[in-house]
């Protein structure tokens with residue numbers, strides 16, 4: 001891949017929903033970013049979005065955006081059921097891609113996208129903004145430097161109260177609905193960041209009538225002897241907290257562990273030490289850090305971000321697959337299409353009857 005050399009990195013936005021609007025609003029504020037095109041399934045929606053954000057080109061169809069040579073990088077913000085197709089189109093055409101989380105529906109689709117990006121020698125990154133958050137990076141460094149000794153356990157939760165009506169994408173199996181893929185991806189990615197890929201997975205879930213998980217709890221075990229307990233829900237608002245316990249101390253992230261404004265380091269025999277976000281880093285919900293990381297990588301000619309490595313994304317997708325195997329959640333058409341882990345899970349029955 002040749003490095004992006006223009007004064008501004010030229011972004012294309014694929015889809016016009018909630019996240020597309022949130023990310024575009026943050027991009028518009030970045031001096032070295034320029035949003036030059038938007039694509040939607042319908043021209044009317046693309047035009048309305050373009051007008052709202054002052055975007056010069058609006059396409060009714062994803063192919064035209066994928067082929068637009070004047071776009072440096074495409075941000076894919078469809079529901080996850082369409083990430084494989086949408087991101088694949090862009091990669092095939094040689095576009096760099098930032099793809100919303102969860103990266104894909106399953107590990108097989110994720111592996112296909114990663115293989116395609118590597119074959120085409122273009123940049124690809126999961127929009128796991130948590131990994132780009134400055135305070136999360138600080139926490140990771142502290143753990144790596146041994147501030148709490150050897151990590152023994154971790155817990156993290158992300159539950160929303162809803163209620164989400166049956167028509168909402170979070171309840172729709174065809175759109176990859178359920179708590180795990182949308183919300184559980186954060187606690188699982190947090191565990192991946194600090195512990196790597198688990199060697200074994202146990203899980204329980206409560207499923208909806210539509211067959212998506214309303215809430216899921218999973219216990220991840222690691223060869224190191226560590227355990228991680230992760231929970232997600234679309235039927236109950238949880239604290240969104242995390243804690244990591246080691247042989248010599250503990251770190252608590254009291255709320256919003258995926259976009260923290262503070263965390264506390266407890267070390268045996270010492271006063272607790274609080275770490276706070278730097279006000280210069282902007283609002284905690286800002287997506288600018290991931291956008292800045294993409295632009296830094298593109299200018300450096302990198303095809304992958306060291307902050308959000310593709311192998312980590314693949315490991316997270318394998319873990320999500322394993323959890324779904326244990327609780328019996330399958331998406332339409334997936335039974336035949338799943339990779340190794342999916343096939344292993346085909347014998348699995350839902351462990352909890354539908355709510």
Ligand SMILES: NC(=O)c1ccc[n+]([C@@H]2O[C@H](COP(=O)([O-])OP(=O)(O)OC[C@H]3O[C@@H](n4cnc5c(N)ncnc54)[C@H](OP(=O)(O)O)[C@@H]3O)[C@@H](O)[C@H]2O)c1
Pocket residue numbers: 015016017018019020039040041042045046077078079080082100101102127129169175181182
């Ligand atoms: N990073 C974060 O903090 C965060 C937060 C929320 C969600 N997300 C992720 O972002 C993605 C989008 O979520 P969202 O909340 O923006 O959803 P959304 O508001 O429903 O928007 C999704 C957009 O995708 C297009 N779309 C809808 N159904 C589709 C389908 N069946 N096939 C293809 N395209 C379809 C539509 O745009 P057009 O009409 O223009 O085609 C729609 O507006 C999801 O993967 C979600 O997990 C990330």
